[in-house]
Amino acid sequence: MTARVLVAGATGVIGRALVPLLRARGHHVTALVREPSRAAGLALDGVVVADALEAEAVRAAVLSARPDVVVHQLTALRGPTAEGFEPTARLRTEGTAHLIAAAEAAGAERMVAQSIAFATAPRGGPVLTEDAPLYADAPDPGWALTTRAIAELERRILGAAHLSGTVLRYGTLYGPGTLYHRAGAFGGAVARGRLPLPEPAAGITSFLHVEDAARAAVCAVEADTDGVFNVADDDPVEAAVWLPEYARLLGAPPPRTVPAQLAERLLGWFTSYQLTAMRGAANDRGRQALNWKPAVSSWRTRLADD
Template sequence: MKILIAGASGLIGSALSQLLRSRGHDVARLVRRPARAAGEYAWDPAAGILDPQAVSGQDAVVNLSGSALRLRPWTRSFKENLASSRIASTRTLATAIAAAEQPPGVFVSQSGSAYYGNRGDELLTEESSTGDIFMADVCRKWEQAALGAPCRTIITRTGIVMTPRAGALPRLLVPLRLGVGGPLGSGKQWWPWITLEDEAAALAFLLESDLSGPVNLCAPEPATAGDLIAALAEELGKPARFRVPEQLLKAVLGDLATNMVLVSDRMLPRRLEEAGFAFGQPTVREMARWVAQQLH
């Protein structure tokens, strides 16, 4: 397949590009600078600039664009950029696909588990309603922008991607490896999770599936924040007794705490499993073992 990726240099994009190339696919990427090599196409997503020729003739387009979720207080300008970097880039891609002479057969566009808001212990599938927090609103608009593409469109509602390379996990591992880690808040909030290896494999699987619409990308074993941290601590041979109070997290992290860290989403990958995807690390124990292996 000929596959064009937006966000190919990011955490998920890099892993996906490597996997696809190892399977013999032709991977091109969008870059926010002048193209300097074969397989690169320049674009300016914020300005809505992308030559439809970049997507014309591609078998698939994968959208992984969006600014990083920083582990620090979210200022007003950061929240605006967080939303626009996702929505504008997706709208730019959908518009280019609509204008292409030979549009791709499939458009895979990232969204997030935050679509569901803060739902406590409720089991969440792709048919569940959306939530009312800031990030749920971002995800709704993000997904709506993707639906402007006139081809088979898959919306991937991704949970926390577990890898020691980047993202949220390294920040959790630092205190754990020092022996001063522990649950965040009550630890009873459900964190939908998936290893980076399974995230890339699931995206590759979806490209060749016949699915469309929303697909939850998370492991089939739901786990609370406390379960995840305890499993990682045990695998690392460290204690996990130092709880960070909820009120302290809200005071220090603000909207990040109420939109990500303390949010509870007991999400299930129903459509992915029904389509026949096989997880490499389906349980918390296997995830923790895989993470520990990546550290060596």
């Protein structure tokens, strides 16, 4: 059954892949944007304008769109540093609250929201399920803020009084527009030999192609299932494996190795954490409940694509 879908974050990395997929399925798609010019080039059925942090503007925009489903893909992240952590945390807390209130006022039935699979605490096995606790006590203030905001987003989405809610915990995104694209910050650093490999590099990354992230959102829009679901490929991998292979695929020299105790000083807290301690994400629950599976089952086939 087709629906009226409002996509908040339609001009972002996932949103730009999501909009054409929704329209191909026959859905009526409206984008909620802060700057109308950013929606240029997107084939949309409608555009409404609001800053997600302004409650009344969001309410008016959502009421005018009259959605059946609201898809929340809002972030303010622009790179691998902590620069976007605080504004993204506000979008995940205040922005989520505004979207829920507006969606309920507009009579929407469902909300699908973006979360992250790698926000889990680095405790337990190498690959964790959705039941694992989030890393709210992370030693890095930016990452602690991020995980607390994720926890609040998920609580609000699942606790909405008049909305069915699905939370998609995406793995580490790669593909066009991401940090791991050849032109992205990570891709560029690896290509220039400027991303060293800590020893040991036991952190686990669960990758996800942007197109598979968008496909999962379509499945969630059309599903009749609530809950929190990891969305990642089938090949969680240690940094000791993926980083040298990524360099090889890019035609770059092998990354130089550094002692793990120097990694944070050289790479910053988050990248050091990703390479040394992060856990992967099991995707079994999302595959079953959402009738979704990754078209790109392993990062090895497309991580270095143009």
